[in-house]
Amino acid sequence: MAKNLARLFGLLSSTKTELSRRCARVLFRTTLNRTVMLRAVPSILSPKPRDFSLPNPSWGEEMMRLYNYYNSQSEEETGGEEEQGGQWTRLPSYNRSLKYAIGGVYLSKIIQSKARLFTRNIRQTGSAFEYVVFFTKDKQKCVCIFQAGHLLEGPPGHVHGGAVATMIDTVTGTHASLHCAPVMTANLNVNYRSPIKLGSTVLIESILDKQEARKTFVSCKITSSDGSKLHTEATALFLSISVSHLLKG
Amino acid sequence: MAKNLARLFGLLSSTKTELSRRCARVLFRTTLNRTVMLRAVPSILSPKPRDFSLPNPSWGEEMMRLYNYYNSQSEEETGGEEEQGGQWTRLPSYNRSLKYAIGGVYLSKIIQSKARLFTRNIRQTGSAFEYVVFFTKDKQKCVCIFQAGHLLEGPPGHVHGGAVATMIDTVTGTHASLHCAPVMTANLNVNYRSPIKLGSTVLIESILDKQEARKTFVSCKITSSDGSKLHTEATALFLSISVSHLLKG
Numbered sequence: 245m246a247k248n249l250a251r252l253f254g255l256l257s258s259t260k261t262e263l264s265r266r267c268a269r270v271l272f273r274t275t276l277n278r279t280v281m282l283r284a285v286p287s288i289l290s291p292k293p294r295d296f297s298l299p300n301p302s303w304g305e306e307m308m309r310l311y312n313y314y315n316s317q318s319e320e321e322t323g324g325e326e327e328q329g330g331q332w333t334r335l336p337s338y339n340r341s342l343k344y345a346i347g348g349v350y351l352s353k354i355i356q357s358k359a360r361l362f363t364r365n366i367r368q369t370g371s372a373f374e375y376v377v378f379f380t381k382d383k384q385k386c387v388c389i390f391q392a393g394h395l396l397e398g399p400p401g402h403v404h405g406g407a408v409a410t411m412i413d414t415v416t417g418t419h420a421s422l423h424c425a426p427v428m429t430a431n432l433n434v435n436y437r438s439p440i441k442l443g444s445t446v447l448i449e450s451i452l453d454k455q456e457a458r459k460t461f462v463s464c465k466i467t468s469s470d471g472s473k474l475h476t477e478a479t480a481l482f483l484s485i486s487v488s489h490l491l492k493g
Numbered sequence: 494m495a496k497n498l499a500r501l502f503g504l505l506s507s508t509k510t511e512l513s514r515r516c517a518r519v520l521f522r523t524t525l526n527r528t529v530m531l532r533a534v535p536s537i538l539s540p541k542p543r544d545f546s547l548p549n550p551s552w553g554e555e556m557m558r559l560y561n562y563y564n565s566q567s568e569e570e571t572g573g574e575e576e577q578g579g580q581w582t583r584l585p586s587y588n589r590s591l592k593y594a595i596g597g598v599y600l601s602k603i604i605q606s607k608a609r610l611f612t613r614n615i616r617q618t619g620s621a622f623e624y625v626v627f628f629t630k631d632k633q634k635c636v637c638i639f640q641a642g643h644l645l646e647g648p649p650g651h652v653h654g655g656a657v658a659t660m661i662d663t664v665t666g667t668h669a670s671l672h673c674a675p676v677m678t679a680n681l682n683v684n685y686r687s688p689i690k691l692g693s694t695v696l697i698e699s700i701l702d703k704q705e706a707r708k709t710f711v712s713c714k715i716t717s718s719d720g721s722k723l724h725t726e727a728t729a730l731f732l733s734i735s736v737s738h739l740l741k742g
């Protein structure tokens with residue numbers, strides 16, 4: 245994989261410095277920075293991907309109500325320009341992180357071309373993870389609206405503990421990568437307080453606790469959409485990494 | 494949901510005591526006990542389901558080698574009779590837990606009929622979670638052989654942290670339910686040591702640490718198939734519950 249990557253980056257970049265710069269900017273999560281990069285590269289490298297965080301017909305009434313609430317207080321990303329107005333910013337979400345980094349359209353054809361992001365791997369809308377993440381201007385807080393589809397079952401009629409952990413990893417990891425991309429999950433500690441019904445819409449709130457050198461600490465809770473019922477509490481630790489960490493396996 | 498359940502159990506059972514007895518035996522995980530029950534009920538209630546823990550053509554060389562190793566030391570479940578010979582017992586695995594409990598074929602048509610177990614929700618073999626769990630005769634230890642498909646991606650070319658947590662919840666939860674079913678996950682604490690490559694086969698080992706009243710404590714690690722590389726370490730806590738806990742939502 246490393247060899248193929250090097251070859252591809254060699255095609256895209258004529259100097260070693262440039263290669264190194266580009267490698268460092270390959271992101272592994274859906275971050276503000278990814279969209280910024282997307283806009284900066286030639287269109288041949290970045291055909292318009294489907295953004296899974298936009299409404300689709302499977303979104304129920306509660307999902308749409310919450311989406312409209314946060315979206316009405318949001319602004320689109322401004323590509324590195326100073327953000328103005330709006331308390332929240334919506335994050336786009338794709339079915340592969342690699343594909344949308346610089347040169348990623350080609351990389352994704354070479355490296356595990358069939359691979360798909362775990363939370364976006366099912367075509368049928370509404371059957372698995374439907375979610376959208378917003379973050380505050382100071383990036384201290386994220387909120388995710390999550391509608392749980394019928395393919396996420398654990399206990400009868402309720403969401404699997406692994407699917408809950410998956411959403412926590414996704415939201416907290418996205419949050420950490422806003423501050424320091426790329427990152428890898430080092431620890432997830434999840435306390436399950438009450439089960440989440442299939443088909444329901446819940447809120448996942450993520451708070452940046454602290455940053456220490458390569459470490460980013462995030463805490464998180466899942467509540468009913470009106471905040472009255474606590475479903476899950478969690479903490480997460482992420483480490484910033486170099487791309488080579490992954491390439492060398 | 495509770496009303497429908499009560500109606501159904503009313504049809505199946507003529508006395509309140511009988512209803513209570515049957516409710517208590519609805520299991521939420523793939524356990525030895527489930528198969529035992531399956532054999533005890535009329536065939537109209539239990540058509541032969543697909544057992545996902547049996548080999549299919551997507552299983553790679555390493556997955557097959559390990560399966561054959563553990564299977565050669567295994568015995569089939571004996572339906573409550575005393576187990577003889579064989580260090581390991583293979584656990585069957587279905588795409589819904591509810592469906593295979595007593596009366597569950599009907600229940601599954603009433604309650605969230607489209608629901609599927611999160612780890613068995615994709616039809617295409619080899620693309621997501623391929624796994625089989627074996628447990629020792631004294632039920633102190635489980636081992637799971639896990640082949641990670643291309644739809645489980647997190648970091649490029651590697652398994653999503655949420656998919657790793659899902660397998661840990663699945664294996665440790667299955668283990669806890671061998672001792673005390675039904676159970677619900679109360680805590681998962683996962684330390685990610687090194688990423689798992691998509692397509693690779695790894696071993697997940699689960700050890701029963703202790704039981705205290707309703708609590709079952711299990712620890713777990715994921716290693717390369719030869720045991721030389723540690724990928725993940727985790728602890729898990731499960732609480733035994735009554736069925737009514739879920740039905741009342």
